[in-house]
Amino acid sequence: MKQDLFKEAIGGDRYLTVSMYKEELMVHIREYQRTENDRMFPTKKGVSFNKCRWATFTSYLDKIERKVELLKAKHPVDYSQHIGGGYYVTVVKDIKCVNIRRCWRPINLKKEVPTRTGIAFRLGKWDTLLATIEQLHRKFLELKNASPCYASEDPVLIPQRPGN
Numbered sequence: 001m002k003q004d005l006f007k008e009a010i011g012g013d014r015y016l017t018v019s020m021y022k023e024e025l026m027v028h029i030r031e032y033q034r035t036e037n038d039r040m041f042p043t044k045k046g047v048s049f050n051k052c053r054w055a056t057f058t059s060y061l062d063k064i065e066r067k068v069e070l071l072k073a074k075h076p077v078d079y080s081q082h083i084g085g086g087y088y089v090t091v092v093k094d095i096k097c098v099n100i101r102r103c104w105r106p107i108n109l110k111k112e113v114p115t116r117t118g119i120a121f122r123l124g125k126w127d128t129l130l131a132t133i134e135q136l137h138r139k140f141l142e143l144k145n146a147s148p149c150y151a152s153e154d155p156v157l158i159p160q161r162p163g164n
Contacts, residue, residue, distance in 0.1 A: 006139055008132045011125040013040070016132045018140060027054045027136070027143065029100065029119055029129070046119045047100050053084045055146035057100075058133065060089065065130070067091040068098060068123060080112075084149040088112060098126045 006018035010029070017028045030046030049057060060081050067079040071091060079091040083100075090099045101118030105111070121129055137144035 006136055008135060010129045010132050014046075014119070014125070016129065016136060017042075018136065018143070025051055025140070025143065027051075031119065044117075047087065047102075047117075051143060051146040052149045053087070054143055056148040056150060057083045057087075057089070058137075058144075059148045061130065061133070064089055064091060064098060068126060071096060072123060086112075087118070088114070090114075095120075097122050 004017045004019050005025075006016070008016050010016050013032045013034065015028075015030060015032055017030065019026055019028065027049045028042070028046060030042045030048075032040040033043050034040055060083065063081070064079070067077050068091060071077045071093065076093045077091050078093065079089075081089045083089055086102050086104060088099075088101060088103050090101070091097075097120045099114070099118065099120040101114045101120075103112035103114050106113060
């Protein structure tokens, strides 16, 4: 059974957690579900990051926050940032949230299509997530100081739909 090294609520039944998986530090932003006897279990709704992808995601937080501030001020926003492994962070004018979602690109399209895999944050909960990330980085300096994926020499591929 996996043991969380860090687990902080970020609103509702959502948590920012850190755990070890196959001797690798993993960060999860995930929704949990309560059982009848009040135990909490992680659901599929969320995202997981290894250190490299976490560093990539957090390297864009200032830019994402500027887009969120524009959105709060009712300015048009259409922002999409690839953070590795087919995951994107999007902030768009019609949807008042920050979306972290896996995408795939059909062969006949030039733009990625979002999947159900991921999680979205309304703007107030996004602020809570940012504050919790600061707590996490105070406890795990190795996550705060990790190198982003784009600093690696390995190419990052955007997954295509199976069978295409």
